[in-house]
Amino acid sequence: MKTIFDKIWDSHVVNSIHDGPQQLYIDRLYCHEVTSPQAFEGLRSRGLKPLRPGRIFCMPDHNTPTVDQDKPIKDPVSRSQVETLQRNAAEFGLEYYGLDSPDNGIIHVVGPEKGLSLPGMTIVCGDSHTSTHGAVGAVAFGIGTSEVEMVLASQCILQRKPRTMRITVNGTLGKCVTAKDLALYLMSRISTSGATGYFIEYAGQAVRALSMEGRLTLCNLSIEMGARGGLIAPDQTTFDYLKGRPYAPEGEDWDKAVEYWKSLCSEPDAVFDYELEFDAADITPMVTYGTNPGAGVGIGGVIPDDATDRELEYMGFRRGEKMLGKKIDYVFLGACTNGRIEDFRAFCSVVKGRKKSPGVTAWLVPGSRQVERQIESEGLGDILRQAGFELRRPGCSACLAMNEDKIPAYKYALSTSNRNFEGRQGPLSRTLLCSPMVAAASALSGVISDPRELV
Amino acid sequence: MKQKFDIIESTCVPVKIDNLDTDQIIPARFLKQTVRDEGFYGQMLFCDRRFNADGSPKAGFPLNDSRYSGCILVAGANFGCGSSREHAAWALAGYGFRVVVSSSFADIHRQNELNNFVLPVQVSAAFLENLFAAVEAEPSTVVRVDVPAQTISFDGHTESFELDPYKKICLMNAQDDIDYLLSTIDDIERYEKSHS
Structure with missing residues (x-):
């Protein structure tokens, strides 16, 4: 039950x-x-x-x-x-x-x-x-x-105990379609208040297939759908990720813990207050055009007719314009949404052997010291430097611009973070949210670009 | 600020904007203080919508419109979405708002308001629309929020609103959750023993 x-x-x-x-x-x-x-x-x-x-x-x-x-x-x-x-x-x-x-x-x-x-x-x-x-x-x-x-x-x-919602994503995510694209897609479908009052469980083949890093990205963005939180039942992917981590149980305690963790799943007859189902095949790399994270479209799409005057004026966009080819000034890779090792691997898979556009200022900010060390030990740092990028030190950085990393007024920033609110990345800054792969492809060309053409 | 709630009658400030996220209620650059200085946050409430870059008031923003005043803020749907920053609730309280009326609130912000003795009153979209129209047509419109009866009324329109019975007692007696939690330490220790 x-x-x-x-x-x-x-x-x-x-x-x-x-x-x-x-x-x-x-x-x-x-x-x-x-x-x-x-x-x-x-x-x-x-x-x-x-x-x-x-x-x-x-x-x-x-x-x-x-x-x-x-x-x-x-x-x-x-x-x-x-x-x-x-x-x-x-x-x-x-x-x-x-x-x-x-x-x-x-x-x-x-x-x-x-x-x-x-x-x-x-x-x-x-x-x-x-x-x-x-x-x-x-x-x-x-x-x-x-x-x-x-x-x-x-x-x-x-x-108060929130109500429960299950979001099931069937099928397989396509090439260069990541957990970030899945989350931006969900928000574009249910809006930023679609899950207010609920706690989400993500399920289905496409969710099960996500790596731990991908799951962290998806659950991270639950709040952007209005939900208090979102979770994914633990499975072998979870156990493999946690085993050997400093605070994870060890030895017999580990075995006991895994046995208990395996019981943490929704029963087949469990009743959710709300259920939604989506097909992974419908999702492409995403990018936002407006001033809330639900204002997103597939990267090959155009700015929809229901965009508000206020957000279009703030962003300097018009209805019907194509997203592909729009000029960008800044690229931000990082934040609790996309600052993990897999995000840097994805970024590198696109920029490897290519060069950053001279017109783009790129801030690549690892999510932690450990991610930073792993970037170097995996040789990703060299790939990035050869492509003309520099790495910064870990922190929240330009996601909310509480430190010096502020996007200047009216500049366009393609960001792997979580919020494109007015002024979020600096007063009058213009944020477009996307995945690390879209950020990478666009950092090379200086305009919004589809990573599927590069990998 | 802890203060007792009973019946509040006041004129309103209408901010007819949906999805006012907490970054707009109080931008992140003002979160660097280490004290709960409601007065400061109140001065910065809605800063980037309220003031120009040179600090002068932006014409047309309702908080700068001398026709509007009072301790009730009327706001668009999905009020307080985004960041969990309680500074947003401190800013509302610091500015002098005791009640926020909207057709929907983000979960965390709603709780933050309640914990700071600012009452979120959720009304139907139609009631909100009527209230905006009434206040914009006649800024001296008085709204009555009756906390014991859980009703909100103006110009003959009345609607009841939900309020957690426990939180209602807290608001009416100016008590907070920590007062309650501290009375349960024995229960907490019992729980820990049975779950170790």
Whole structure:
């Protein structure tokens, strides 16, 4: 009867308030520097300490510069925020991966790669893209700062159980059609509020075939459909990915864990509040034209008639225009959406042996130090440099432009990040969301280009 | 700010824009503070829609229109989508809004408003449309939000709205969730023992 979501949620309920929310036990709390300082301050003002410090992991990522990371942060306000997190972690004895740590990176990249995010867990962070961790088969969702304070104080949170939605994607994704394209396609079909109030389970052959990195990208974008989170039942792909990671169980504990994890699936007769089905064959590489992530079309398509005047004016576009061939100024590869090793491999598969267009400024930002090391050890760094690209240091970077990586006003940025909102990448910046492969093909030509013609 | 809710009667500020994401409510460049300074965030509310690059007010944006005032914001559908930043709720509270009326709210932002004693009132699309029309035609239109009765009314139109019974008690008594959670530490320890 139960869905995987019900199984995980129900096993974490400490109390149910009559006619009210449920008190949910939280296995992992991740803290970054932007949404945690006021929570720690609130805790202190109540004379409290974190109830379960061992379940809390902290790392700065939003403000971190992507050049000269070994030097002090230039912007004093950014520096103060990072130092505040470091101080809070030290004061309360919390694990902290600072800018001088080999484990630093974007929290949603680091959690899975260190095996901190495991199947069956409840995971929260003051960040909407916490939905990412659902890819390992966990109930993971973003929360506000008051809720971060609740979890610090009690390792619990009060939540109404969301409704459940299953999105089944049948068939096989085509050449150069990635998890990012799948997610942009889903948003273009159901809109950015289509899953509001729901928690999504992704299923079907096309989802099962995704690598762990691809699943992380898909679940990352659940919030962009309005869902609180999205998850994928753990399977051999999940187990193979997690085995041997620093915080994953070992030996007998591993075997026991896998046995339990295998029970985390929706029963054949499980009832979802809403079900949607799509065919992978309908999906092509995608690109957005508007100012919400649901405003996307297939790369060979044109700007639709239902685009709003406001977004067209902001983007400098007109209805009926083709996306292919539009001039771009910046390319951004990275973010918790597409900053993993597989994203860099995909980018390299397109640019290998070719040259970056001189008219394009490209910011290639690994999601973590580990991704950065792997880029070099796999020889991808050399491929990129030979093609005229440089790598920057890990962090959230231009996804939300809290550091110096801001797209200038009216410039077009083809970004592998998650939001094309007005001003998101800098005041009056114009963002087009796409996959790493579309970003790569376009970085070579200086105009929006279809990667299928290059690989 | 913790404050008790009962009946609120106020004129409204209508911002008739759908999908107002939290980046627009408060842009990321203002998130660098380490304190909960609602006054500061309130000044930056809707910054890039409200002010020109030189800091002068943008003509035509409702918060700059002297005809509109009051502690009720009326906004388009899917209000507060995107980033989970609670700074968006702090900005609304800091500006002086106690109620936001819309036909739909993003989940995380709705919760953030409630946790900051800003009441999200979800109404039907038709009611919202009528309210926009009424306020734009007559900015002195008074809206009454009755929290105990869970109704919103103006000019003879009335609609009831949903409010979690637990949150209603919190709002009416100015209590927050941490007060409750701290009273359950024994339950939490019992849970941990049975799940270790």
